[in-house]
Amino acid sequence: MQATDTTDPEYFHKVVDCQYACPAHTPVPAYIRLIAQQRYTDAYLINWESNVFPGVLGRTCDRPCEPACRRGRVEEEPVAICRLKRVAADFKDEVADMLPKAGPPNGKKIALIGAGPASLTVARDLAPLGYELHLYDEQAKGGGFMRSQIPSFRLPEDVLDEEIGYILNMGIRTVFDTYVDSMAEMLTKGYDAIFVGSGAPKGRDLPKLPGRKEADENIHIGINWLANVAFEHTKKIGKRVIVLGGGNTAMDCCRTSRRLGGEDVKVIVRSPFADMKASPWEKEDAMHEGIPIIDNHVPREFVVEKGKLVGMTFEKVEAVYHPDGRRELTPTGEDPEFVPCDDVLVAIGQENAFPWIEKETGIRFTSWGTPIINDDETFQSTRKEVFFGGDSAFGPSNIITAVAHGHKAAVSIDLYCRGKDISKRPPPDVTLVGQKMGIHEWSYDSIPIADERKIVPLEDLKKSLSDRMVEVELGFDAEAAFIEAERCLNCDAQTVFTDVECIECDACTDICPTSCITFTHNAPEDELRAKLLVPAENREQDLYVSGPLRTGRVMIKDEDVCLHCGLCAERCPTAAWDMQMFLYNVTKATPNLVDIK
Amino acid sequence: MSYYKPKFRHPSLPENELGYTVADYDGAVSTLCAGCGHDSISAAIRNACFLSAIPPHRIAKLSGIGCSSKTPTYFLGRSHGFNSVHGRMPSVATGASVANRDLIYLGISGDGDTASIGMGQFVHLIRRNVNMTYIVANNGCYGLTKGQDSATADLGSVGKSGVKNQFDGIDLASLAVLQGASFVARSFSGDKEQLEPLIRAAMAHKGFAFIDVVSPCVTFANNVGSTKSYAATRDNLEVMPLDFVPMREEIRTQYKEGSSQAVTLHDGSIIHLHKASKDYKADSRESALIALQSANETGKVLTGLLYIDPNSQDLNHTLELAPKPLNSLGKDELCPGSRVLNSINEGLR
Ligand SMILES: Cc1cc2nc3c(=O)[nH]c(=O)nc-3n(C[C@H](O)[C@H](O)[C@H](O)COP(=O)(O)OP(=O)(O)OC[C@H]3O[C@@H](n4cnc5c(N)ncnc54)[C@H](O)[C@@H]3O)c2cc1C
Ligand SMILES: Cc1ncc(C[n+]2csc(CCOP(=O)(O)OP(=O)(O)O)c2C)c(N)n1
Numbered sequence: 024m025q026a027t028d029t030t031d032p033e034y035f036h037k038v039v040d041c042q043y044a045c046p047a048h049t050p051v052p053a054y055i056r057l058i059a060q061q062r063y064t065d066a067y068l069i070n071w072e073s074n075v076f077p078g079v080l081g082r083t084c085d086r087p088c089e090p091a092c093r094r095g096r097v098e099e100e101p102v103a104i105c106r107l108k109r110v111a112a113d114f115k116d117e118v119a120d121m122l123p124k125a126g127p128p129n130g131k132k133i134a135l136i137g138a139g140p141a142s143l144t145v146a147r148d149l150a151p152l153g154y155e156l157h158l159y160d161e162q163a164k165g166g167g168f169m170r171s172q173i174p175s176f177r178l179p180e181d182v183l184d185e186e187i188g189y190i191l192n193m194g195i196r197t198v199f200d201t202y203v204d205s206m207a208e209m210l211t212k213g214y215d216a217i218f219v220g221s222g223a224p225k226g227r228d229l230p231k232l233p234g235r236k237e238a239d240e241n242i243h244i245g246i247n248w249l250a251n252v253a254f255e256h257t258k259k260i261g262k263r264v265i266v267l268g269g270g271n272t273a274m275d276c277c278r279t280s281r282r283l284g285g286e287d288v289k290v291i292v293r294s295p296f297a298d299m300k301a302s303p304w305e306k307e308d309a310m311h312e313g314i315p316i317i318d319n320h321v322p323r324e325f326v327v328e329k330g331k332l333v334g335m336t337f338e339k340v341e342a343v344y345h346p347d348g349r350r351e352l353t354p355t356g357e358d359p360e361f362v363p364c365d366d367v368l369v370a371i372g373q374e375n376a377f378p379w380i381e382k383e384t385g386i387r388f389t390s391w392g393t394p395i396i397n398d399d400e401t402f403q404s405t406r407k408e409v410f411f412g413g414d415s416a417f418g419p420s421n422i423i424t425a426v427a428h429g430h431k432a433a434v435s436i437d438l439y440c441r442g443k444d445i446s447k448r449p450p451p452d453v454t455l456v457g458q459k460m461g462i463h464e465w466s467y468d469s470i471p472i473a474d475e476r477k478i479v480p481l482e483d484l485k486k487s488l489s490d491r492m493v494e495v496e497l498g499f500d501a502e503a504a505f506i507e508a509e510r511c512l513n514c515d516a517q518t519v520f521t522d523v524e525c526i527e528c529d530a531c532t533d534i535c536p537t538s539c540i541t542f543t544h545n546a547p548e549d550e551l552r553a554k555l556l557v558p559a560e561n562r563e564q565d566l567y568v569s570g571p572l573r574t575g576r577v578m579i580k581d582e583d584v585c586l587h588c589g590l591c592a593e594r595c596p597t598a599a600w601d602m603q604m605f606l607y608n609v610t611k612a613t614p615n616l617v618d619i620k
Numbered sequence: 621m622s623y624y625k626p627k628f629r630h631p632s633l634p635e636n637e638l639g640y641t642v643a644d645y646d647g648a649v650s651t652l653c654a655g656c657g658h659d660s661i662s663a664a665i666r667n668a669c670f671l672s673a674i675p676p677h678r679i680a681k682l683s684g685i686g687c688s689s690k691t692p693t694y695f696l697g698r699s700h701g702f703n704s705v706h707g708r709m710p711s712v713a714t715g716a717s718v719a720n721r722d723l724i725y726l727g728i729s730g731d732g733d734t735a736s737i738g739m740g741q742f743v744h745l746i747r748r749n750v751n752m753t754y755i756v757a758n759n760g761c762y763g764l765t766k767g768q769d770s771a772t773a774d775l776g777s778v779g780k781s782g783v784k785n786q787f788d789g790i791d792l793a794s795l796a797v798l799q800g801a802s803f804v805a806r807s808f809s810g811d812k813e814q815l816e817p818l819i820r821a822a823m824a825h826k827g828f829a830f831i832d833v834v835s836p837c838v839t840f841a842n843n844v845g846s847t848k849s850y851a852a853t854r855d856n857l858e859v860m861p862l863d864f865v866p867m868r869e870e871i872r873t874q875y876k877e878g879s880s881q882a883v884t885l886h887d888g889s890i891i892h893l894h895k896a897s898k899d900y901k902a903d904s905r906e907s908a909l910i911a912l913q914s915a916n917e918t919g920k921v922l923t924g925l926l927y928i929d930p931n932s933q934d935l936n937h938t939l940e941l942a943p944k945p946l947n948s949l950g951k952d953e954l955c956p957g958s959r960v961l962n963s964i965n966e967g968l969r
């Protein structure tokens with residue numbers, strides 16, 4: 024294998040599993056250490072710079088970081104990264120004065136269509152540069168789906184208002200209660216660039232299912248219904264409710280129903296339980312609220328009696344997995360099952376819809392209905408001054424993805440407005456600094472604690488179900504937060520190896536608790552992976568390969584389960600190993616938005 | 621601050637026949653200087669015991685005084701141990717071995733501990749063929765007392781203080797062969813590929829098994845001019861590789877005719893000596909001495925299994941001692957009564 028090029032920031036970036044998995048690449052371990060030091064405000068600011076909505080995301084993020092977390096590979100559970108983010112938001116001091124202000128006007132004007140997290144991120148990244156930003160939304164308030172879809176018992180309104188406020192206070196011109204019905208017209212308004220962050224607002228229906236029309240009064244499209252609840256147009260639902268679908272929308276629908284009068288609420292889903300799209304914790308939360316999840320049931324009919332919905336019938340299926348990975352739901356042959364109900368919520372997916380973007384604008388779409396985009400770096404559409412991001416770009420995803428898109432689109436818009444080549448992206452902001460304080464001392468708590476993952480305490484169930492505005496999760500207290508923070512392995516404390524210093528004494532191999540380091544003769548990757556001290560079977564994790572050493576061998580470190588404990592560096596007599604703190608800040612239109620000492 | 625090892629281990633760490641992983645053979649975190657060769661020997665012992673699936677509680681570690689003699693704390697944390705007086709480990713080992721013949725004895729000593737203060741005791745271990753493995757972590761100096769030249773320091777070798785050693789060094793391996801040791805080997809702390817099978821073979825050998833391991837003192841003798849530095853040892857190494865196949869295991873590697881020599885031990889395990897050592901006669905003291913002499917004359921460090929008598933009989937056998945450990949004998953066996961005493965006395969009249 025080639026020797027590893029550690030001057031490429033992407034190498035060490037990938038070692039920080041959580042940060043790498045985070046679409047916005049939040050420097051997770053850096054803020055977790057600040058939480059352990061009770062520096063909540065600084066922890067918040069690091070988050071805010073990177074993911075814009077720490078308080079919101081600390082409660083609602085899809086947390087792709089957690090399945091990626093290294094801790095989950097050395098013990099049962101990953102670090103509760105997401106809920107630690109909430110700790111930073113809950114315990115921080117007043118931050119408004121520490122946030123950047125709008126810059127002096129630069130004469131450029133940008134329209135942002137849709138006031139969801141994608142547009143808000145673009146606005147935040149561009150405001151300090153002096154752009155005039157016009158934010159359009161058909162709703163009366165900003166936030167997009169964060170406001171209209173995510174129920175208050177998961178995300179209290181004041182948290183949302185606070186974080187949206189930080190952005191709108193940067194001199195953003197809001198054009199709310201305004202549905203943009205013509206892109207062609209927008210293009211004539213003298214904007215230097217337009218960002219489309221209109222989401223994926225169309226909920227899927229079951230138009231062909233028998234009884235659909237007749238029962239219409241008691242059949243609701245999940246996302247529309249949730250929006251109606253959020254904006255208080257809908258305040259009640261029948262006692263017996265069927266929620267169709269297995270994603271997170273279905274989970275929000277069923278839990279909201281329980282708070283709006285639903286007593287017998289069931290989730291009924293086509294796929295097996297294990298294959299459901301909803302996150303495991305959302306399924307748990309629903310079941311905790313007394314909502315059964317019935318899997319392997321395909322809807323066949325809305326049963327109507329005397330013009331009114333009385334229930335649904337389902338066909339029972341089982342999943343057959345083909346060798347090519349394809350899944351097929353085949354009927355079991357049992358009798359169809361009738362499930363009585365008063366209302367049905369259809370939560371089986373969303374789609375993009377751009378009826379307001381005319382063909383003649385030159386903005387072209389794929390057969391999936393998503394816009395054709397230059398690439399997932401620039402987010403430029405087929406019309407050069409129009410950019411997309413968030414759910415509008417590639418279909419429904421989540422808040423943190425919308426934020427990540429927003430950062431990239433903001434960089435593109437800024438380059439575009441300055442007449443620069445938007446494919447030439449500025450590099451990320453990276454530092455790598457030695458951490459040695461003494462023979463046995465590092466600047467971070469290097470030896471990981473063995474504590475198990477802390478569980479977030481919940482509000483009393485009865486109280487939760489009595490009011491949809493009562494937040495269910497209570498968040499960690501300071502003590503639990505400290506222990507949870509200490510579980511983090513500090514994967515950003517990089518093991519940096521300098522081959523010319525190595526005398527091959529084996530001290531690092533001998534001490535390494537997780538057998539990461541092997542000295543052996545170089546070979547092709549497959550061969551190397553097989554002949555390490557413990558074979559490196561996790562191919563998603565890189566091998567760190569040194570240049571040739573005095574004996575002709577090389578040092579191979581399997582990054583997979585390194586604990587970043589620093590023992591290799593402590594036991595190294597020549598400082599060939601060093602622990603160096605790696606900070607990686609993704610490219611943003613305005614670098615260094617906040618100042619952390 | 622990290623004076624202890626985290627609890628986490630590689631999730632796919634292999635297990636041996638006993639269901640233990642190599643981590644079950646760990647000891648405390650070493651307090652030796654970072655990079656000390658002795659730590660590598662500790663790791664090789666740990667690995668060897670794991671690979672040979674020796675139950676940790678069947679092993680007794682014995683040592684004298686010195687950095688090397690401290691190491692038993694840093695491996696086999698679940699085994700028995702006795703840290704004796706400087707140079708006096710042999711007498712403790714002899715006593716222990718006759719008192720409890722069922723334990724596996726592992727002596728760890730240094731070149732100072734063995735070749736200076738302990739020399740008198742050491743040769744008697746050899747002479748009596750006490751059933752144990754005896755490892756000297758040989759760095760050519762007294763590491764613990766700040767690096768004075770030891771009796772194994774080579775003539776002309778320069779210590780950290782810059783002074784040349786004026787005496788010929790004692791070659792412990794030659795001495796052991798000459799004195800009649802039944803198993804003599806030499807290795808290098810930086811060559812686990814060789815050291816591990818050697819330790820396994822030594823522990824399987826019945827009788828006294830001696831391994832002289834060059835083990836650089838990174839603090840006092842790893843400078844330019846020192847003949848026992850990492851660099852100098854590597855430059856002069858002449859390695860005779862070997863494999864150890866325990867009785868339980870089938871032989872998986874195919875050895876080419878004439879390329880290797882197999883030695884079967886009393887318990888059925890096999891040592892394969894190969895490649896560079898194809899003409900080497902490991903069961904001849906004479907050829908061992910010649911090979912050692914010619915290596916020494918050319919400044920080479922000849923490593924490998926130098927001599928073995930696979931049919932050796934240990935002290936317990938020679939003295940026809942009780943077949944069981946003393947602690948397992950009952951009162952009647954230990955104290956057979958006046959009738960037996962009388963008959964003994966009668967026999968002496
Ligand atoms: C029920 C539900 C629960 C969810 N829960 C979570 C969660 O817990 N965590 C998570 O990370 N993600 C969650 N999501 C997904 C998340 O809300 C979205 O991925 C995210 O909000 C997308 O952001 P966006 O900026 O692309 O657009 P959106 O947030 O969708 O905002 C788009 C905005 O544009 C407006 N708009 C659209 N067209 C026009 C127009 N022509 N003129 C004016 N305004 C227009 C819309 O009214 C909307 O306000 C959930 C989604 C749903 C449906
Ligand atoms: C009876 C006695 N004499 C002298 C000493 C001082 N002393 C301690 S260790 C040592 C030499 C150790 O050298 P070696 O066995 O080579 O061990 P190393 O530290 O080099 O591994 C000496 C002389 C002692 N502890 N006890």
Ligand code: SF4
Binds near residue numbers: 041051094101510514
């Ligand atoms: S252990 Fe900490 S730094 Fe490592 S992946 Fe998990 S949260 Fe991130």
Ligand code: SF4
Binds near residue numbers: 518539587588589590
């Ligand atoms: S930091 Fe070094 S010693 Fe610790 S687990 Fe990683 S490679 Fe092993």
Ligand code: SF4
Binds near residue numbers: 653
């Ligand atoms: S002084 Fe020498 S022998 Fe002793 S621990 Fe340090 S390096 Fe090892």
Ligand SMILES: [Mg+2]
Binds near residue numbers: 730762
């Ligand atoms: Mg010594």
